[in-house]
Amino acid sequence: MERHVSDSAKETAAIAVAxxxxxxxxxxxxxxxxxxxxxxxxxxxxxxxxxxxxRVQSPTFILMHEHRLKRKGGPAYFxxxxxxxxxxxxxxxxxxxxxxxxxxxxxxxEWAERIGELLPKRRIEVRLKHLGGDRRIVSVRD
Amino acid sequence: xxxxxxxxxxxxxxxxxxxxxGGIARIGKHLTASQVLKHAVYGGVVPEVAARLHVETLxxxxxxxxxxxxxxxxxxxxxxPGLITSLRVGTDFARALAYGxxxxxxxxNHIEGHIAANWIGKDVxxxxxxxxxxxxxxxxxxxxxxxxLMKGFGKYERLGSTLDDAAGEAxxxxxxxxxxxxxxxxxxxxxxxxxxxxxFSFPRPLLNKPNLDFSFxxxxxxxxxxxxxxxxxxxxxxxxxxxxxxxxxxxxxxxKTLRAAKARKVKTVFLAGxxxxxxxxxxxxxxxxxxxxxxxxxxxPAFEYCTDNAAMIAMAGYFHLSKKEDxxxxxxxxxxxxxxxx
Numbered sequence: 475m476e477r478h479v480s481d482s483a484k485e486t487a488a489i490a491v492a493x494x495x496x497x498x499x500x501x502x503x504x505x506x507x508x509x510x511x512x513x514x515x516x517x518x519x520x521x522x523x524x525x526x527x528x529r530v531q532s533p534t535f536i537l538m539h540e541h542r543l544k545r546k547g548g549p550a551y552f553x554x555x556x557x558x559x560x561x562x563x564x565x566x567x568x569x570x571x572x573x574x575x576x577x578x579x580x581x582x583x584e585w586a587e588r589i590g591e592l593l594p595k596r597r598i599e600v601r602l603k604h605l606g607g608d609r610r611i612v613s614v615r616d
Numbered sequence: 617x618x619x620x621x622x623x624x625x626x627x628x629x630x631x632x633x634x635x636x637x638g639g640i641a642r643i644g645k646h647l648t649a650s651q652v653l654k655h656a657v658y659g660g661v662v663p664e665v666a667a668r669l670h671v672e673t674l675x676x677x678x679x680x681x682x683x684x685x686x687x688x689x690x691x692x693x694x695x696x697p698g699l700i701t702s703l704r705v706g707t708d709f710a711r712a713l714a715y716g717x718x719x720x721x722x723x724x725n726h727i728e729g730h731i732a733a734n735w736i737g738k739d740v741x742x743x744x745x746x747x748x749x750x751x752x753x754x755x756x757x758x759x760x761x762x763x764x765l766m767k768g769f770g771k772y773e774r775l776g777s778t779l780d781d782a783a784g785e786a787x788x789x790x791x792x793x794x795x796x797x798x799x800x801x802x803x804x805x806x807x808x809x810x811x812x813x814x815x816f817s818f819p820r821p822l823l824n825k826p827n828l829d830f831s832f833x834x835x836x837x838x839x840x841x842x843x844x845x846x847x848x849x850x851x852x853x854x855x856x857x858x859x860x861x862x863x864x865x866x867x868x869x870x871x872k873t874l875r876a877a878k879a880r881k882v883k884t885v886f887l888a889g890x891x892x893x894x895x896x897x898x899x900x901x902x903x904x905x906x907x908x909x910x911x912x913x914x915x916x917p918a919f920e921y922c923t924d925n926a927a928m929i930a931m932a933g934y935f936h937l938s939k940k941e942d943x944x945x946x947x948x949x950x951x952x953x954x955x956x957x958x
Binding site: 509510514515518529530531532534535536537539540559567568569604606607 | 626697698699700701758759777778779780781782785789792793799833836837840841844952953
């Protein structure tokens, strides 16, 4: 497990970029952290580094958003999901589990604790914790 | 022309019958799940989960509406954006009706529906009869924050949008931090009426950037930082937090709307979406358009059309069906991330 101290959005983004550089198709990134912990910053930087060109808006309302990736040799899809207002049953109903383990897709899910039972055992866990001020602890476990 | 409208993009199941009579669009009957279910099956109690079960409620609503294929000239159904499962129920049901009744069908963009709501009860004999075009639309809801230039129905250009959270989502999340429930956005708006908008100084994200985009994720975090500065908060202080947060959101939304309206020389400014029910946003937008944009009309929707409803979908459908558009029941598929004007 890696632990980082971040003192700015820029630093949180850099940790996300480093992770994006080493994920492959089939990987599932589970994001944990309370409101204001830095999940948006992390997810946006991660998506951009994967090759998402369009803006990455919060999928809280529509639960998940499929982005196409056009980088040669890389995965074809980035699925950005957000379980803030959902549960495992609802996620199954929208077909979230069909993306898991697909070799052509990288999945990142915010509020992963809400759908724990759906997530594969082999996953990358990212935990963000706000310590006060601009300081955060970001831990990444492969 | 008579059109059946069906809306199931999110939590609300709704059907409506629209009729144009002498060029005026009127809603004949308009039913939402919560109204009918109360009488039909649940004996006065409507479980939250039931409202989501469009599969069960939609046939009941259509039955209650009492229409058959002979009564109508076409069907309009929300095709996106929204929740894929919810959208699929509505579109598949509508396609089955179109097939069975041999009627034209159009898939309507939910946001276009919110815009079209402003034409209900108005002259629709030709586009631009009731409102001057081009128009600028500020769309604000739990899932959207966008500035859209409208040249006509089906002719849109997105000028800006949120880079992260939607404005309504920020309201809901601030409500959550303040323990005001979820979705608690409307409660934040209510409390704001009792608070001092200058009590706390929150950032106006991107206000001084020349673009027409918004960002509300950082504002939400700023509220959180303020909350963490002490342990307990009085009712009045919570009201002040709500008022100060709301002022930051409203000021940003209105300032960018005015900037876009000036730059694109529009004749009308529309407010649309769930957050259009927010009192401060309604008042501030009308007042500032009136004082700073002479000759431009600000149109604030009736409260009943701020929430998701099928009347507005039927209204938008009219502008397509009256031009003989037909998506056909065969190939119509829901599109959960359908963006207007891109």
